[in-house]
Amino acid sequence: YQPGSRGKNWDTHDEVFSPFAEIYSCHGCSETDDGPLLMKRHVHMGPRTGETVFERAIEKGYRIGMIAAGDNHSVPAVFEHGSMCALAADCTKEAIWEAFVNRRVYGVSQSRIEVDFSVDGAEMGSEITTGGEAELSFRIKGTAAVDRVEILRDNILEKMVVHSGTWERKEQSGVIRFKFRLEFGWGPDIRVYPDAICRVWNGLLKVDGKLLGVEKCWNNFGQELTSQTEDSCEFSLTTYQSTATGKWMGPSNVTTEGFIFEVEADADSSIHLTVEGKEYAFLVRDMLKSSSVTALWDEVEKLTEDTWGEITHYRDDPWWHNAYKFKVGRAYPEDSYLLEHHETINVEEDCCYRLRVWQKNNDAAWTSPVFLRTGQGLAEKKED
Structure with missing residues (x-):
């Protein structure tokens, strides 16, 4: 944001007080002024400006990490507005604080992309001295297909590791591992149906194999994973037709809740979903090709008739646009x-390396840099 009007003043930054900075939140992305994730949710704040973005900190030589966090004033940890990861030895306050002060942190824009990044074995946030060559390594476990990883030296793209195109033609057969997202929400236009502010969903997911993991993609209160077994889980979700804050300067409407599931099952098996007592089956083979949306037609037809009587229309708009829906996202195999x-890498001068990770669904992750010193800078300081 604008300097002097909530924008960051990097001239007064203190690394000890603030070892890392938030570069993504409900406001959008402030890593750079020309990136694809804009700052358009809080229109009263005005547009972002390049004078205060995170890149200025790198240019000034600060040893600083980066995170994402929702900046949520009513609901903590909103899925769609960013989360922070700390690489800590355990979940004690002491271990997490130790990770904070040593910048072993990174941020994700939405889903919890797992990132291990190091240079010569030193994890993100580290400061190391190198003799001219160093080994850069990373391991990514995404929540959907990884598109590319951008390796940045200082603020400039050094190399792009493209993953798209490496897995799509591989045949998926037998028992495979895959991930998919399940979303619930949408629903009636509250200008027409003002009482349809929220809706409770009760459901059961069962797989013909193993349910390896469940990530909660939650944006509001009222969500619960009621039980989980080796091959199934039950849940209760509450979806809303408007933002939780209700403020004029609040973020755009949040309308969906759901999960990302990791499953191990036969490519020719099925996923069984029960929603409000009605059973649906989805072939894994079909899920690997495309997503699908299911509308609760019986409910919206009854809602329309109870409100307006029997009506006809040459299109299905009065029903489709006001129907509650759930989406079974495309299944992505483990290779993806x-x-x-x-x-x-060759290191000829002091610099820092960091990663920017993109998935095909536009979810992103940003790592804190590893700061490399050649020893030359220290010698020059002594001479001065």
């Missing part, structure tokens, strides 16, 4: 969301 990379 796992990526490892190792390379030798």
Whole structure:
């Protein structure tokens, strides 16, 4: 944001007080002024400006990490507005604080992309001295297909590791691992149906195999994973037709709740979903090709008739646009969301390396830099 009007003043930054900075939140992305994730949710704040973005900190030589966090004033940890990861030895306050002060942190824009990034074995946030060559390594476990990983030296793209195109033609057969997202929400236009502010969904997911993991993609209160077994889970979700804050300067409407599931099952098996007592089956083979949306037609037809009587229309708009829906996202095989990379880099001057990770669904992750010192800078300081 504008200097002097909530924008960051990097001239007064203190690394000890603030070892890392938030570069993504409900406001959008402030890493750079020309990136694709804009700052358009809080229109009263005005547009972002390049004078205060995170890149200025790198240019000034600060040893600073980066995170994402929702900046949420009513609901903590909103899925769609960014989350912070700390690489800590355990979940004690002491271990997490130790990770904070040593900048072993990174941020994600939405889903919890797992990132391990190091240079010569030193994790993100580290400051190391190198003799001219170093080994850069990373391992990514995405929540959907990884598109590319951008390796940045200081603020400039050094190399792009493209993952798209490496897995799509591989045949998926037998028992495979895959991930998919399940979303619930949408629903009636509250200008027409003012009482349809929220809706409770009760459901059961069962797989013909193993349910390996469940990530909660939650944006409001009222969500619960009621039980989880080796092959199933029950849940209760509450979806809303408007933002939780209700403020004029609040973020755009949040309308969906759901999960990202990791499953191990036969490629020719089925996913069984029960929603409000009605059973649906989805072939894994079909899910690997495309997503699908299901509308609760019986409910919206009854809602329309109870409100307006029997009506006709040459299109299905009065029903489709006001129907509650759920979406079964495309299933991505393990080959698509796992990526490892190792390379030798030449380090001729002091610099920092960091990663920007993009998935095909536009979810992003940003790592704190590893700061490399050649020893030359220290010698020059002594001479001065």
